[in-house]
Amino acid sequence: MAALTEFELIDRFFRRQENSAGNARGIVLGIGDDAALLAPTPGSQLAASVDMLVSGRHFFADVEPEALGHKALAVNLSDMAAMGATPRWALLAGALPDADPQWLKGFARGFFALAKAHGVDLVGGDTTRGPLNLCVTLLGEVPAGEALLRSGALAGDSIWLSGALGDAALALAHHAGQLVLTADEAAACWNALLRPAPRVALGLKLRGLASAAIDVSDGLVGDLAHVLEASKVGAVLELAAIPRSEALDRQLASSARDIALRCLLAGGDDYELCFTTAPSHDPRVAALAAELGLELRRVGTIAAEPGLIVQDSSGRPLAPLPQAYDHFAA
Numbered sequence: 001m002a003a004l005t006e007f008e009l010i011d012r013f014f015r016r017q018e019n020s021a022g023n024a025r026g027i028v029l030g031i032g033d034d035a036a037l038l039a040p041t042p043g044s045q046l047a048a049s050v051d052m053l054v055s056g057r058h059f060f061a062d063v064e065p066e067a068l069g070h071k072a073l074a075v076n077l078s079d080m081a082a083m084g085a086t087p088r089w090a091l092l093a094g095a096l097p098d099a100d101p102q103w104l105k106g107f108a109r110g111f112f113a114l115a116k117a118h119g120v121d122l123v124g125g126d127t128t129r130g131p132l133n134l135c136v137t138l139l140g141e142v143p144a145g146e147a148l149l150r151s152g153a154l155a156g157d158s159i160w161l162s163g164a165l166g167d168a169a170l171a172l173a174h175h176a177g178q179l180v181l182t183a184d185e186a187a188a189c190w191n192a193l194l195r196p197a198p199r200v201a202l203g204l205k206l207r208g209l210a211s212a213a214i215d216v217s218d219g220l221v222g223d224l225a226h227v228l229e230a231s232k233v234g235a236v237l238e239l240a241a242i243p244r245s246e247a248l249d250r251q252l253a254s255s256a257r258d259i260a261l262r263c264l265l266a267g268g269d270d271y272e273l274c275f276t277t278a279p280s281h282d283p284r285v286a287a288l289a290a291e292l293g294l295e296l297r298r299v300g301t302i303a304a305e306p307g308l309i310v311q312d313s314s315g316r317p318l319a320p321l322p323q324a325y326d327h328f329a330a
């Protein structure tokens, strides 16, 4: 069979009926012209984010294509969640080593399953031959002035985390032979790494409730530091309160404690939300957790003095803190 051309590829795997479904989804013109024409909801602001996944850097080259399709969109959905934005339209650019229909089919399946679950339409894209590299741009909407920012945290605010942190990094530590997980633990950790669940519903509910928010993509220590810097405040976290899986908890009690601690505090790839609220809102957050069926844990307090302190169970600060993952440091 002759190799598929770029146009055939797009047509076969990425053009969907709903992408040209007209104004109902805010699409005046979808894939097929030089640019898509979109009609944002009057009174809303557009939230735009882009994220690139590079083979060998962000994922293993032999990763299941369906998982990669899921993750390429999930990391952007997570940014929308952190802004309290409703995700609407995606653009996908990719460099592919070859046009393998089986691979593309799997990738498209993972991508579109998550897109559909979040009401996102793919409205444009570009492909080229090259080392595997995927870049998704996501556009979302938020009522004017209601976006969640990093800059609104105030001294005395409660600090919250959704879900559990560290499992994605734990999978990589296990893979690298730095610690040993059981088969079940490893499977759960790989799932956390490959199939993160972006907290879009939570982000929408946090509008008007959270004073600041960020998604934990590069590790709690580094991401929370962005909030502290933008808000010109500090924070005190309780290590024992930071949500983690039983697998990670077991590693914390083992000889691999330092590695487990780094996974928990600085591992990254978590895609949970870290947000702050006025302490008077604590009961509302608890009610929200019940409503969404999501674990939301209060992990600390915003302080007036700059700096991030993580206290162990005896109240002593951890020093030094594990450092966030830096893509350019390696």
Ligand SMILES: [Mg+2]
Residues within 6 Å of the ligand: 078, 079, 082, 214, 215, 217
């Ligand atoms: Mg982010």
